[in-house]
Amino acid sequence: MITHNKSIAVFDSGLGSLSVIRGIRSLISKENIIYFADKKNFPYGQKSVNDLEQIMAETVSALSNFDPKLIVVASITPSIQMLKKIKSMSSIPILGVSVPLKEASRLTKRKHIGILGTKGTIRSRELDEQIKIEVPQDIFVTKFDASEIIEIVEKGLFLKDDDYTFRIISRSMEGLEDTNLDVLVLSSTHLSIVRSHIESMYPSIRIIDPAINAAKEIRQFLKSKNILRKNGLGRMRIIVNGHKDEFQETLREMGLTGSVESFEKE
Numbered sequence: 001m002i003t004h005n006k007s008i009a010v011f012d013s014g015l016g017s018l019s020v021i022r023g024i025r026s027l028i029s030k031e032n033i034i035y036f037a038d039k040k041n042f043p044y045g046q047k048s049v050n051d052l053e054q055i056m057a058e059t060v061s062a063l064s065n066f067d068p069k070l071i072v073v074a075s076i077t078p079s080i081q082m083l084k085k086i087k088s089m090s091s092i093p094i095l096g097v098s099v100p101l102k103e104a105s106r107l108t109k110r111k112h113i114g115i116l117g118t119k120g121t122i123r124s125r126e127l128d129e130q131i132k133i134e135v136p137q138d139i140f141v142t143k144f145d146a147s148e149i150i151e152i153v154e155k156g157l158f159l160k161d162d163d164y165t166f167r168i169i170s171r172s173m174e175g176l177e178d179t180n181l182d183v184l185v186l187s188s189t190h191l192s193i194v195r196s197h198i199e200s201m202y203p204s205i206r207i208i209d210p211a212i213n214a215a216k217e218i219r220q221f222l223k224s225k226n227i228l229r230k231n232g233l234g235r236m237r238i239i240v241n242g243h244k245d246e247f248q249e250t251l252r253e254m255g256l257t258g259s260v261e262s263f264e265k266e
Contacts, residue, residue: 006069019192023215045118117187156250
């Protein structure tokens with residue numbers, strides 16, 4: 001098979017990948033996508049580094065069997081903690097999703113940015129290192145634990161109960177109103193799915209969505225390697241490990257049709 005016709009494999013611990021996939025379908029709609037939802041290991045953001053490394057090794061190995069042209073780790077927690085290690089797990093090129101702190105630093109007028117992410121991301125040494133390197137010292141950074149928000153996204157509760165969703169977001173970002181924070185970085189691809197809720201609650205705050213940046217980076221990578229798919233409309237194959245019916249129902253409620261395949265990693 002000609003390399004540019006091969007699929008892009010995208011994975012996360014469940015629904016998070018969808019925000020990146022939407023970006024891919026918008027920017028490079030000809031591409032075929034294998035969407036692997038690792039529900040069995042949700043949430044990545046609560047896993048120890050050792051457990052996460054094992055999960056990454058198993059998942060990359062399983063996805064390599066589909067012979068994609070690119071594997072996308074559509075989750076910030078493993079991307080920030082161990083992307084170099086993940087890249088060494090396969091001869092297939094691997095991209096992750098980064099926390100766009102340079103962009104946030106450029107955009108803040110009040111010298112105060114927020115980072116909303118998983119427990120694993122906001123507590124990681126790697127994020128602290130990135131902040132030191134990419135955020136000027138005169139800019140204040142506040143981190144918020146989004147674990148509860150990510151949980152209601154994964155369960156599809158945000159589709160059923162707006163009031164509850166707003167309450168959880170408000171609780172997770174307690175104290176924000178008392179600050180002069182004017183830029184918020186969504187540091188989980190799950191959070192991109194409730195971006196409109198966050199924007200409606202905090203209209204004066206600029207939201208930066210890593211999923212959009214990730215899709216642009218994927219397009220740029222494929223272009224640079226001359227492996228963009230040239231013709232046709234891209235197809236998507238959806239694979240999940242565990243709770244297939246529940247997952248399919250959530251996707252349907254989000255307007256994503258297509259059958260979901262069950263898959264267990266060996």
